[in-house]
Amino acid sequence: MSLQETILEMGKRARAASKELARLTTVQKNAGLLAMADELVSAEPTLLAENARDVEAARASGLSKAMIDRLTLTPARVVSMAEGIRQVATLPDPVGANITQWTRPNGIEISKVRVPIGVIGIIFESRPNVTSDAAVLCTKTGNAVILRGGSEAIHSNLAIAAALAKGAARAGLPADAIQLVPTTDREAVKLLAGMDQFIDVIIPRGGRALIEAVVSAARMPVIKHYNGICAVYVDKAADLAMARNIVINAKTQRPGVCNAIETVLVHSDVAEAFFKDTGAALLEKGVQIRGDARVRELVAAAVPATEEDWNTEFLELILAAKIVNSLDEAIEHIETHGSHHSDAIVTADPVAAEAFLNRVDSATVYWNASTRFTDGGEFGFGAEIGISTDKLHARGPMALEELTTYKYQIRGTGQIRG
Amino acid sequence: MSLQETILEMGKRARAASKELARLTTVQKNAGLLAMADELVSAEPTLLAENARDVEAARASGLSKAMIDRLTLTPARVVSMAEGIRQVATLPDPVGANITQWTRPNGIEISKVRVPIGVIGIIFESRPNVTSDAAVLCTKTGNAVILRGGSEAIHSNLAIAAALAKGAARAGLPADAIQLVPTTDREAVKLLAGMDQFIDVIIPRGGRALIEAVVSAARMPVIKHYNGICAVYVDKAADLAMARNIVINAKTQRPGVCNAIETVLVHSDVAEAFFKDTGAALLEKGVQIRGDARVRELVAAAVPATEEDWNTEFLELILAAKIVNSLDEAIEHIETHGSHHSDAIVTADPVAAEAFLNRVDSATVYWNASTRFTDGGEFGFGAEIGISTDKLHARGPMALEELTTYKYQIRGTGQIRG
Numbered sequence: 001m002s003l004q005e006t007i008l009e010m011g012k013r014a015r016a017a018s019k020e021l022a023r024l025t026t027v028q029k030n031a032g033l034l035a036m037a038d039e040l041v042s043a044e045p046t047l048l049a050e051n052a053r054d055v056e057a058a059r060a061s062g063l064s065k066a067m068i069d070r071l072t073l074t075p076a077r078v079v080s081m082a083e084g085i086r087q088v089a090t091l092p093d094p095v096g097a098n099i100t101q102w103t104r105p106n107g108i109e110i111s112k113v114r115v116p117i118g119v120i121g122i123i124f125e126s127r128p129n130v131t132s133d134a135a136v137l138c139t140k141t142g143n144a145v146i147l148r149g150g151s152e153a154i155h156s157n158l159a160i161a162a163a164l165a166k167g168a169a170r171a172g173l174p175a176d177a178i179q180l181v182p183t184t185d186r187e188a189v190k191l192l193a194g195m196d197q198f199i200d201v202i203i204p205r206g207g208r209a210l211i212e213a214v215v216s217a218a219r220m221p222v223i224k225h226y227n228g229i230c231a232v233y234v235d236k237a238a239d240l241a242m243a244r245n246i247v248i249n250a251k252t253q254r255p256g257v258c259n260a261i262e263t264v265l266v267h268s269d270v271a272e273a274f275f276k277d278t279g280a281a282l283l284e285k286g287v288q289i290r291g292d293a294r295v296r297e298l299v300a301a302a303v304p305a306t307e308e309d310w311n312t313e314f315l316e317l318i319l320a321a322k323i324v325n326s327l328d329e330a331i332e333h334i335e336t337h338g339s340h341h342s343d344a345i346v347t348a349d350p351v352a353a354e355a356f357l358n359r360v361d362s363a364t365v366y367w368n369a370s371t372r373f374t375d376g377g378e379f380g381f382g383a384e385i386g387i388s389t390d391k392l393h394a395r396g397p398m399a400l401e402e403l404t405t406y407k408y409q410i411r412g413t414g415q416i417r418g
Numbered sequence: 419m420s421l422q423e424t425i426l427e428m429g430k431r432a433r434a435a436s437k438e439l440a441r442l443t444t445v446q447k448n449a450g451l452l453a454m455a456d457e458l459v460s461a462e463p464t465l466l467a468e469n470a471r472d473v474e475a476a477r478a479s480g481l482s483k484a485m486i487d488r489l490t491l492t493p494a495r496v497v498s499m500a501e502g503i504r505q506v507a508t509l510p511d512p513v514g515a516n517i518t519q520w521t522r523p524n525g526i527e528i529s530k531v532r533v534p535i536g537v538i539g540i541i542f543e544s545r546p547n548v549t550s551d552a553a554v555l556c557t558k559t560g561n562a563v564i565l566r567g568g569s570e571a572i573h574s575n576l577a578i579a580a581a582l583a584k585g586a587a588r589a590g591l592p593a594d595a596i597q598l599v600p601t602t603d604r605e606a607v608k609l610l611a612g613m614d615q616f617i618d619v620i621i622p623r624g625g626r627a628l629i630e631a632v633v634s635a636a637r638m639p640v641i642k643h644y645n646g647i648c649a650v651y652v653d654k655a656a657d658l659a660m661a662r663n664i665v666i667n668a669k670t671q672r673p674g675v676c677n678a679i680e681t682v683l684v685h686s687d688v689a690e691a692f693f694k695d696t697g698a699a700l701l702e703k704g705v706q707i708r709g710d711a712r713v714r715e716l717v718a719a720a721v722p723a724t725e726e727d728w729n730t731e732f733l734e735l736i737l738a739a740k741i742v743n744s745l746d747e748a749i750e751h752i753e754t755h756g757s758h759h760s761d762a763i764v765t766a767d768p769v770a771a772e773a774f775l776n777r778v779d780s781a782t783v784y785w786n787a788s789t790r791f792t793d794g795g796e797f798g799f800g801a802e803i804g805i806s807t808d809k810l811h812a813r814g815p816m817a818l819e820e821l822t823t824y825k826y827q828i829r830g831t832g833q834i835r836g
Binding site for chain 1: 614668777780796798
């Protein structure tokens with residue numbers, strides 16, 4: 001079979017499986033999830049053996065230590081994947097909920113009901129646990145999923161997907177509910193993206209090149225999980241001790257994630273006091289400060305910020321810092337250079353805060369809290385498929401509800417249109 | 419300026435206008451709408467003169483009478499457009515509504531708030547009143563809009579858009595809130611579809627060629643308003659008098675629209691009785707019945723249905739008719755051949771009805787009512803931008819709420835992540 005035929009066949013099977021999945025009860029789906037978790041644990045020897053092949057290849061090709069660490073499965077990580085699945089089984093099932101319901105003057109009763117989307121394509125890089133995390137959320141919401149992981153984890157991903165599909169089938173779920181593209185050929189991404197008759201939405205999780213490839217080729221909606229160029233604005237009315245805590249937390253607690261900040265904007269009225277204290281604390285934490293001219297006057301150790309720095313997701317201990325003369329200038333900077341992900345204001349002034357919350361066009365906007373809370377778990381969603389940087393369908397943390405859509409069910413007694 | 423520069427400049431201006439629009443109050447937006455309606459009425463002589471140029475060109479190029487009728491503006495139609503705008507001004511504004519709100523154990527308060535999408539691209543064919551209808555719904559929801567109408571209505575569309583923009587500006591709304599692409603060059607559609615830095619979503623309204631052009635080129639989400647291949651299934655437990663009313667209404671009340679039916683499926687147990695009565699009534703209404711072999715045995719005047727007929731949106735007085743042996747067969751037919759728009763079951767059996775409502779994967783599914791109710795007005799939305807045949811973001815009738823998205827606003831007291 002050609003690659004094109006393989007992918008088309010996967011799509012066809014996924015569509016058929018999605019119709020079966022949509023008819024399952026919550027109890028049936030949860031039983032499937034528990035069987036998937038059990039099967040993953042039983043398959044541990046296989047998973048570790050297959051993963052060892054990937055790790056060996058990664059070492060041979062000179063992948064970085066950090067990348068190899070993300071790729072490596074351990075018994076503890078397998079247990080943790082299985083625990084993750086059991087956790088999802090305990091979450092409420094959004095499918096079937098009546099979102100709203102009303103009766104028209106002619107007596108027809110309209111119900112807006114939550115239903116699965118259908119078939120979801122997930123295209124991701126490196127970490128094999130995404131195979132399990134993503135597949136499980138799709139199963140819980142009655143969606144069939146086609147997964148396409150990074151080439152460096154292909155053996156691990158195939159083993160995980162096979163274990164999940166086996167567990168699902170054992171519990172009576174359709175065997176094609178979870179499918180993984182069995183090749184690392186890049187052409188597969190293009191073929192998936194063109195198959196809008198079988199895939200309802202594609203969620204790419206990865207770097208710019210991956211997302212660009214998907215967006216360019218996709219005929220169906222794409223929900224991008226893109227970068228986070230996030231900022232904290234320290235207003236003239238900020239509590240500076242609070243500002244210090246928030247800036248240090250948002251920059252240093254876990255700098256490699258999308259909801260960490262890359263930029264701090266400080267009002268000129270409080271810049272000297274802020275940088276005197278927080279500047280030193282940041283440097284002590286190993287943060288490199290890249291400042292504009294005024295910041296460099298206040299922080300001797302700061303290096304010059306280039307224009308490019310304002311538009312960069314550093315994902316490491318680097319912070320671009322700028323002094324602004326007004327709230328408007330701060331908002332303008334964020335709107336121009338940020339990625340509309342997560343941005344915060346620190347201020348004791350509710351008028352400034354509300355202006356910021358309303359005017360900054362980001363998925364998540366904060367008043368007096370760290371941007372690090374943009375996360376399905378921190379939101380209380382119990383799980384997350386990622387953080388959408390798109391505006392349509394799902395924005396910000398994306399969990400079970402965001403993996404559903406709706407239909408209108410209308411009940412009448414013979415009404416016709418006049 | 420090249421076409422590319424013109425389109426880019428429009429995008430840039432629309433983005434800037436969208437930020438202003440998002441900050442307007444409901445009162446300000448409604449004042450803008452009323453000024454737009456007034457301006458449209460004042461501009462009547464210009465509108466009619468510009469429209470006459472389009473109509474003349476259409477006649478010269480041999481456009482059909484029906485097409486020319488759809489294109490033609492009259493004083494009454496101008497008044498009706500203005501009335502439509504005033505009606506939208508009276509509707510509730512969805513922007514700013516708190517969709518949900520909750521507090522986390524750490525004390526941060528999360529609000530999911532309805533906000534404008536930003537910039538909406540609308541690409542449509544022929545009827546000039548779409549220019550006004552679509553622009554006005556975008557303005558009401560605080561979105562900037564870039565319109566691209568059909569070439570045959572270019573002078574009418576430019577005149578309408580100019581009047582609306584003038585009215586909007588007079589009431590203090592940004593002058594670039596409403597822009598119309600001033601050329602009929604087809605390249606413009608491609609340029610718009612590639613401009614995802616400035617346009618957040620494109621809504622194409624038109625035939626297959628237009629939608630295909632947009633979907634292939636679009637980098638941003640597209641909400642398709644595609645065809646309606648809708649069916650009524652007459653179950654074995656149907657009230658046949660009710661079935662007759664519904665089938666006749668759904669087929670003949672206005673055959674040229676997307677929520678009219680193209681197909682009737684009849685359970686074999688009631689086929690004879692149904693066709694004896696309703697077959698004759700349909701023929702009397704001028705409907706051509708294209709039946710399978712069993713239908714043709716019951717309706718002498720029926721012509722043979724081809725395989726293609728099951729997949730065709732006739733938009734005229736033609737009805738494909740098939741006898742099925744079970745509910746399952748009916749659902750299978752609809753899922754295979756329908757366009758997932760609007761489908762109905764007529765039955766007195768609630769079990770069959772609920773199975774149909776749950777298993778038919780269409781935007782709107784009916785039990786004992788005509789499919790003709792799939793309409794923003796009939797739903798009570800007060801207006802509609804169209805009927806989405808997509809599953810994501812908006813499904814079925816699309817009105818004001820569907821022209822918005824959400825953001826999360828988070829209010830804290832200095833919380834950081836541990």
